[in-house]
Amino acid sequence: MLSEARAVSLREFWLRGRGQANLMIGLAVTLLLIAVAVLSLVWTPYPINAIDIPAKLQPPSAAHWLGTDQFGRDVLSRIMAGARNSIAVSLVAVGIGAGLGVPLGALAAARRGWVEEVVMRFNDFTFAFPALLSAVMITSLFGPGAINAIIAIGIFNIPVFARLTRGAALSLWQRDFVLAARVAGRGRTRITLDHILPNIASLLIVQMTIQFALAILAEAGLSYLGLGTQPPDPSWGKMLNEAQTLMFLAPQLAIFPGLAIMATVLGLNLLGDGLRDLLDPRLRRLR
Amino acid sequence: MAVFFLQRLTTLFITLLVASLLVFLVMEVLPGDPAAVILGVNAREDTLAALRAEMGLDRSAWERYFLWLGGLLTGDLGRSYTYGVTVWELVAERIGLSLPLALMAIVLSTVMAIPLGVLAAARRNKASDVGVMGFTQLGIAIPNFWFAILLILLFAVHWQILPAGGFAGWDAGFWPALKTLLLPAVALALPQAAILARVTRSSVLETLGEDYVRTARAKGLTRRAALWRHAVRNALIPVVTIMGLQFSFLLAGTIIIENVFYLPGLGRLIFQAIAQRDLIVVKDLVILLAASVVVVNFLVDLLYAVLDPRLRGGGHAL
Amino acid sequence: MTLLSLQDLSVVLDTPEGPATVLDRVSFDLAAGESLGIVGESGCGKSMTALAVMGLLPDAARCTGRIDFEGRDLLALDEQALCALRGRCIAMVFQEPMTALNPVKSIGYQVAEGLRWHLGLGRGEAAARAVKLLDRVGLPQPRFSPDLYPHQLSGGQRQRVVIAMALACDPALLIADEPTTALDVTSQAEILALIAEVTAASGMALMLITHDLAVVWQNTAAMLVMYAGAVAERGTTAEVFARMAHPYTRGLLAASPGALGDILPAGRRLATIPGQVPDPQDRPTGCVFAARCARAAADCLPRPPAERVLAPGHAVACLHPHEEETVL
Numbered sequence: 011m012l013s014e015a016r017a018v019s020l021r022e023f024w025l026r027g028r029g030q031a032n033l034m035i036g037l038a039v040t041l042l043l044i045a046v047a048v049l050s051l052v053w054t055p056y057p058i059n060a061i062d063i064p065a066k067l068q069p070p071s072a073a074h075w076l077g078t079d080q081f082g083r084d085v086l087s088r089i090m091a092g093a094r095n096s097i098a099v100s101l102v103a104v105g106i107g108a109g110l111g112v113p114l115g116a117l118a119a120a121r122r123g124w125v126e127e128v129v130m131r132f133n134d135f136t137f138a139f140p141a142l143l144s145a146v147m148i149t150s151l152f153g154p155g156a157i158n159a160i161i162a163i164g165i166f167n168i169p170v171f172a173r174l175t176r177g178a179a180l181s182l183w184q185r186d187f188v189l190a191a192r193v194a195g196r197g198r199t200r201i202t203l204d205h206i207l208p209n210i211a212s213l214l215i216v217q218m219t220i221q222f223a224l225a226i227l228a229e230a231g232l233s234y235l236g237l238g239t240q241p242p243d244p245s246w247g248k249m250l251n252e253a254q255t256l257m258f259l260a261p262q263l264a265i266f267p268g269l270a271i272m273a274t275v276l277g278l279n280l281l282g283d284g285l286r287d288l289l290d291p292r293l294r295r296l297r
Numbered sequence: 298m299a300v301f302f303l304q305r306l307t308t309l310f311i312t313l314l315v316a317s318l319l320v321f322l323v324m325e326v327l328p329g330d331p332a333a334v335i336l337g338v339n340a341r342e343d344t345l346a347a348l349r350a351e352m353g354l355d356r357s358a359w360e361r362y363f364l365w366l367g368g369l370l371t372g373d374l375g376r377s378y379t380y381g382v383t384v385w386e387l388v389a390e391r392i393g394l395s396l397p398l399a400l401m402a403i404v405l406s407t408v409m410a411i412p413l414g415v416l417a418a419a420r421r422n423k424a425s426d427v428g429v430m431g432f433t434q435l436g437i438a439i440p441n442f443w444f445a446i447l448l449i450l451l452f453a454v455h456w457q458i459l460p461a462g463g464f465a466g467w468d469a470g471f472w473p474a475l476k477t478l479l480l481p482a483v484a485l486a487l488p489q490a491a492i493l494a495r496v497t498r499s500s501v502l503e504t505l506g507e508d509y510v511r512t513a514r515a516k517g518l519t520r521r522a523a524l525w526r527h528a529v530r531n532a533l534i535p536v537v538t539i540m541g542l543q544f545s546f547l548l549a550g551t552i553i554i555e556n557v558f559y560l561p562g563l564g565r566l567i568f569q570a571i572a573q574r575d576l577i578v579v580k581d582l583v584i585l586l587a588a589s590v591v592v593v594n595f596l597v598d599l600l601y602a603v604l605d606p607r608l609r610g611g612g613h614a615l
Numbered sequence: 616m617t618l619l620s621l622q623d624l625s626v627v628l629d630t631p632e633g634p635a636t637v638l639d640r641v642s643f644d645l646a647a648g649e650s651l652g653i654v655g656e657s658g659c660g661k662s663m664t665a666l667a668v669m670g671l672l673p674d675a676a677r678c679t680g681r682i683d684f685e686g687r688d689l690l691a692l693d694e695q696a697l698c699a700l701r702g703r704c705i706a707m708v709f710q711e712p713m714t715a716l717n718p719v720k721s722i723g724y725q726v727a728e729g730l731r732w733h734l735g736l737g738r739g740e741a742a743a744r745a746v747k748l749l750d751r752v753g754l755p756q757p758r759f760s761p762d763l764y765p766h767q768l769s770g771g772q773r774q775r776v777v778i779a780m781a782l783a784c785d786p787a788l789l790i791a792d793e794p795t796t797a798l799d800v801t802s803q804a805e806i807l808a809l810i811a812e813v814t815a816a817s818g819m820a821l822m823l824i825t826h827d828l829a830v831v832w833q834n835t836a837a838m839l840v841m842y843a844g845a846v847a848e849r850g851t852t853a854e855v856f857a858r859m860a861h862p863y864t865r866g867l868l869a870a871s872p873g874a875l876g877d878i879l880p881a882g883r884r885l886a887t888i889p890g891q892v893p894d895p896q897d898r899p900t901g902c903v904f905a906a907r908c909a910r911a912a913a914d915c916l917p918r919p920p921a922e923r924v925l926a927p928g929h930a931v932a933c934l935h936p937h938e939e940e941t942v943l
Binding site: 507508509511512513514515516517518519520522526527530531604605606607 | 669671694695698699700701702703706707709711714715716717718719720721728729732733764766777780783
């Protein structure tokens, strides 16, 4: 985790990582998800919002692989488009969290004193609020929608990254090579950029993967409550909400979007675990 | 020891104070006049003014904040303008559902997770370990509301042995009421149990490598006896920390799960209150939930002292 | 009568880097009530020998040879039979008293635990015996209540608790693995004196493992010098000290601090043996010490030297042993 930064080629990663089942499965699922999301931009089996009432609530068939919903819309097409939506929301949310959290954590570690105190109190404080509760507050107060969902999820990623960055950076500041840089008269910012951040990059990448999975779950939850992506844009959570009311008529509608969420989160978690094993062999002992 | 808890207590109060300020501010920046929301767009100006005065909206923001804070401290939570009853009454009515539900979920997840985690650690890398770890990966990946829907599909739609939603109420008798809470509690407990089982496993693996476990084995204790008598209790210290942190996830979970099962609990109340702009209710509930999270984590700190005599103080033998 | 007898005990550990021979055909006998010191640097297999006798080797270890205890081969016993022996007939005192005790259990509980487990004593009776045991090891009431927790005791006091635990069921053999390494100098002497006293008083055999020749000199009648998993030199302590035949033994002496330092010429104190113990994964085919040995010759390299008897009660595994008497 805190080894001196060293350039590792992709080839070396591949050679070391290909024997790890969790990494390979996670990578495959994640890549598939991204491929589906990209594909949905240019092609889906049916237009995602094409209403075809006569063909409503069909079970899976050759024409509609995953069946149709209450408006006769193709479920597969909507799940594909939902992937795009989930990825976009989660990616931006994690980006906000890391983009603000990492500098805050690095600052706290570099300056100590009251700056650190403020950052850490803010952290403690956010832990007292269930993230979803606050997300529900934000989205419903500022109006439901994808943008507000992103902000709500993003805000609660900030302390996660701030805490992680501070903890890792603090121990790095005690290391000899950082002390050497300080003795050489480098400024704190310079040291942070040149020595601290490169050394915690792998740690951050692992955490981002895990937060990405959590963001997918959070987005699905908000959409399920009607606070995330708004109709007619497809989202997995919203599809499950609609499916629930039709549970006695077409139970299969409640299966596929949920499977999509689960597979995505599972894939990302496996990828995160695999990356951690790969980048930090010492932790493998306990896993 | 005493110093430690005084510090924790101070942090607790400061956290809640900041929380109250933040919640109040968020509510302040909201557009819209609550009085107009209640009376509708066609209300006459003098009735509006009268209501504003009654609700204290004509005072300054600071004044209203301190009035609210004073109310919180004296137990006067104010009155809901959509339900027309005091917030206390609303909370009292719904906590009878939410608290038992949360307790059931905690108990379920604990009795599932700790034995599974210990088992996985004791049989490290054997089939049962791999099985438990696979189960926990699934448990973490399943969104709890989808798991809830699957439970409904199975137990209510397919087998029809448990209700699909709604709460029978404790007046209907203990078992009928418990039956309606069973599926929601399972849905809440599963993701918690998955995380807790993983934490338990790695914690037990760590303590199993400790010298005192080897000492116990050298005394003649079997693997199993050394595990349960010496490794598990030490391993529980970090597990309890995670359980404390999970409490807030559990509260968040109730917002969704109570919606899935149409349960009239606190989670659904807060969701509805936000939707209806019932600001007093929202403010009070958010503070109450935050307070419960903070207090639970404070209690977890106290529990450490029970588990770990090193924190209990007591003088040196010298 | 022989209490413990090791015959060609080898232990191979399966590691990710391949099998590693940590013990290589170790043999020795220990009679009831006698004492044996095992000396060597860290990593030379002393602790592995102790753990092998206890049956507490890591899961990845495979043993060959025999460990006969009271006429039974321990390697052939099942886990249940071993549990009945451990703590009851063979007890062990560990190196690190800071971590050898469970921090969340009272010392009274930990001392009484073996009594309840092996002898089936009730809670009250076991607690009363535990108090007596604590008193026996120099932790008298009421200052050292059985309700104290390990963190309330100093290192030396904790080691006394560990000794009390080991004595609980009156075992026939006590294995002490570096019992004083983690302690300060005054506690070291006290703990060693305590171990010597209690084993002598109850006729217990003692296997004392240490890296310090002085500890062996003062405490055990016989000794074994180990290097890289094999026996380098053995004999009665008096014989071995009179003529340290193996170059490694002399190296240990030269590197020895502590009580022996006082009787060494000033210029020879605290020398170091150059180099380090070879990794168990790639040990040379010949004498394992050859690479660090000033006396090594071409004939040391093809195969490990066989043990040869120099005098009654003194043997060495070296082709070019020192002939002259040790200059102390």
